[in-house]
Amino acid sequence: MAKAELMNYEKALEQFEVVIGLEVHVELNTNTKMFCGCRNDFGDEPNTNVCPICIGLPGSLPAVNKRAVESSIAIGLALGCSIAPTGRFARKNYFYPDLAKNFQTSQYDEPIAFEGSLDVEVPSGKVFTVGIERAHMEEDAGKLTHIGGNTGRIHGAEYSLVDYNRAGVPLVEIVTKPVLGAGAEAPELAAAYVRSIREIVKALGVSDARMERGNVRCDANVSLRPHGQEKLGTRTETKNVNSLRSIERAVRYEIQRQAHILANGGTITQETRHWHEDKGATSAGRPKSDADDYRYFPEPDLVPVQPSHELIESIRATLPENPADRRKRLQAEWAFADLEFRDVVNAGLLDQIEETVAAGAKPQAARKWWTGEIARLANTEDKEIEALSVSAADVAELAQLVESGKINDRIGREVLAAVLAGEGTPSAIVAAKGLEVVSDDGALLAAIDEALAAQPDVIEAIREGRMQAAGAVIGAVMKAMKGQADAARVRELLVQRASE
Amino acid sequence: MSELTPDLVRHLASLARIQVTDAEVDRLTEQLAVIVDAVATINKAVEGDVPATSHPIPMANVFREDVVEPSLTQTEALSGAADSDQGRFRVAAILDEE
Numbered sequence: 001m002a003k004a005e006l007m008n009y010e011k012a013l014e015q016f017e018v019v020i021g022l023e024v025h026v027e028l029n030t031n032t033k034m035f036c037g038c039r040n041d042f043g044d045e046p047n048t049n050v051c052p053i054c055i056g057l058p059g060s061l062p063a064v065n066k067r068a069v070e071s072s073i074a075i076g077l078a079l080g081c082s083i084a085p086t087g088r089f090a091r092k093n094y095f096y097p098d099l100a101k102n103f104q105t106s107q108y109d110e111p112i113a114f115e116g117s118l119d120v121e122v123p124s125g126k127v128f129t130v131g132i133e134r135a136h137m138e139e140d141a142g143k144l145t146h147i148g149g150n151t152g153r154i155h156g157a158e159y160s161l162v163d164y165n166r167a168g169v170p171l172v173e174i175v176t177k178p179v180l181g182a183g184a185e186a187p188e189l190a191a192a193y194v195r196s197i198r199e200i201v202k203a204l205g206v207s208d209a210r211m212e213r214g215n216v217r218c219d220a221n222v223s224l225r226p227h228g229q230e231k232l233g234t235r236t237e238t239k240n241v242n243s244l245r246s247i248e249r250a251v252r253y254e255i256q257r258q259a260h261i262l263a264n265g266g267t268i269t270q271e272t273r274h275w276h277e278d279k280g281a282t283s284a285g286r287p288k289s290d291a292d293d294y295r296y297f298p299e300p301d302l303v304p305v306q307p308s309h310e311l312i313e314s315i316r317a318t319l320p321e322n323p324a325d326r327r328k329r330l331q332a333e334w335a336f337a338d339l340e341f342r343d344v345v346n347a348g349l350l351d352q353i354e355e356t357v358a359a360g361a362k363p364q365a366a367r368k369w370w371t372g373e374i375a376r377l378a379n380t381e382d383k384e385i386e387a388l389s390v391s392a393a394d395v396a397e398l399a400q401l402v403e404s405g406k407i408n409d410r411i412g413r414e415v416l417a418a419v420l421a422g423e424g425t426p427s428a429i430v431a432a433k434g435l436e437v438v439s440d441d442g443a444l445l446a447a448i449d450e451a452l453a454a455q456p457d458v459i460e461a462i463r464e465g466r467m468q469a470a471g472a473v474i475g476a477v478m479k480a481m482k483g484q485a486d487a488a489r490v491r492e493l494l495v496q497r498a499s500e
Numbered sequence: 501m502s503e504l505t506p507d508l509v510r511h512l513a514s515l516a517r518i519q520v521t522d523a524e525v526d527r528l529t530e531q532l533a534v535i536v537d538a539v540a541t542i543n544k545a546v547e548g549d550v551p552a553t554s555h556p557i558p559m560a561n562v563f564r565e566d567v568v569e570p571s572l573t574q575t576e577a578l579s580g581a582a583d584s585d586q587g588r589f590r591v592a593a594i595l596d597e598e
Contacts, residue, residue, distance in 0.1 A: 031568055032569070038568075046587040046588050047572075047578060048573070048577075051571050055572075057580070066563035066564060066566060067566035068566070097589070158593055159590055159591065159593055161591075162588055163588050303555050303561070304561075305561060
């Protein structure tokens with residue numbers, strides 16, 4: 001894949017206005033699939049959650065999952081959408097083995113929810129209102145594994161293997177209107193929007209909302225037009241952007257790539273593009289036109305969905321607090337400074353900190369662990385924080401171990417690394433590795449005396465009030481204790497010794 | 501008249517994974533053309549504001565409770581597959597090398 005030439009980002013923004021559009025697929029966490037009673041479960045043995053309906057055997061008839069409809073209505077309402085008094089399913093016909101039926105059951109001209117909006121805050125603190133065009137119900141496709149060739153990718157594969165466990169899992173696709181006016185912040189806005197959607201569906205309890213598991217997936221449309229031009233430019237749709245960071249990077253990349261082409265008199269090909277996380281670049285997929293012929297037609301095997309006013313209102317009554325109100329409440333409860341809180345929000349760590357505090361940690365301690373060491377380790381491993389195997393309960397336990405003086409911060413970081421390596425809970429790791437700080441004053445005093453014997457001048461210096469001289473002794477004691485001592489306590493004992 | 505050509509029929513046959521002889525292509529070209537023309541005639545009849553009918557009986561809200569029902573076993577699921585491997589349906593390469 002030849003790397004495309006890119007225009008400098010600032011220059012691109014001087015010349016062009018950025019327009020983005022986002023399609024987010026949310027996998028619902030119902031017990032069963034959208035149209036059949038097979039289990040909706042991730043990671044089971046291949047083709048064990050399948051039945052004649054979801055593998056498209058002739059004569060099978062679908063039936064709509066009631067809870068999936070209710071979840072879809074909840075998502076629509078949370079996004080300020082109107083709920084269609086009548087909506088129907090449609091067949092989207094395409095030939096690709098990820099669905100055995102040769103069509104996807106979706107919604108076309110009558111989506112369940114339409115015309116909403118969502119206020120999204122970007123890292124600078126600015127708030128953009130993103131228009132929601134529609135949210136519709138559909139089914140997920142099966143999982144393909146490409147075999148042969150040398151890369152495991154689709155190109156060059158000799159054959160593909162299909163697991164239909166995911167085929168028929170309920171999805172809600174949320175489509176924005178074109179988003180204008182974000183300028184240089186368009187990439188951040190795209191990521192912040194998807195984060196908001198995740199927060200909402202998680203708060204609604206309708207999805208597990210884990211991006212690394214594909215519960216929330218995003219396709220990002222990007223187009224550019226010269227400032228002042230009315231007509232929208234030709235867009236590309238980048239697929240496979242499945243982390244918040246990738247969304248931001250992919251949108252930024254497309255802006256720079258398209259700007260280079262346009263500024264050199266070229267034209268943008270309307271196409272799907274694939275994001276490659278490793279290369280930090282997109283590559284051309286198949287050409288796509290607005291008139292892509294999926295031969296949509298009303299699904300004859302399903303009758304329309306006509307949610308009653310009572311049903312809609314009863315779902316509206318159970319909607320959780322909206323994310324903006326929740327943020328205000330949490331900041332007040334935790335007493336975080338504006339900057340501290342914004343860092344937490346931008347890092348997408350509200351849930352983690354809330355759970356950690358609920359598990360018994362002090363808010364500031366929870367904040368420091370998540371935005372500090374855990375974020376650092378995620379960054380080092382080039383992973384999303386959610387993908388790290390550390391739970392809120394682990395962090396709360398860790399914070400309490402430090403708070404109670406059983407371990408110090410440095411040991412805490414070591415314990416955290418062990419938790420991430422799957423060695424157990426923090427307490428178990430501290431016990432197993434004998435990491436608890438030496439709180440036995442006798443042992444500490446013995447080490448202090450030994451250090452003082454090696455550096456006899458120090459005691460006199462301390463007596464004269466030159467405390468900086470204490471550092472060498474404290475250092476020697478910490479070393480003797482293999483770091484497992486409370487430095488503040490060593491200092492206290494040292495001062496005590498000097499005053500004897 | 502429809503624009504059905506022998507080449508289009510061959511293309512359709514290959515999409516549907518049906519092997520066809522030249523004689524069959526000729527016969528199918530003729531027959532499919534008649535069908536396509538018939539649909540075109542119906543299309544003309546409903547030009548204008550006639551809403552599409554998705555269901556002949558006016559019903560709505562037929563739902564299934566979100567309760568797990570037994571699925572097929574893997575062996576059953578794969579029993580009709582032309583080919584399978586590692587518990588999965590095996591299909592021909594999807595895209596040629598570009």
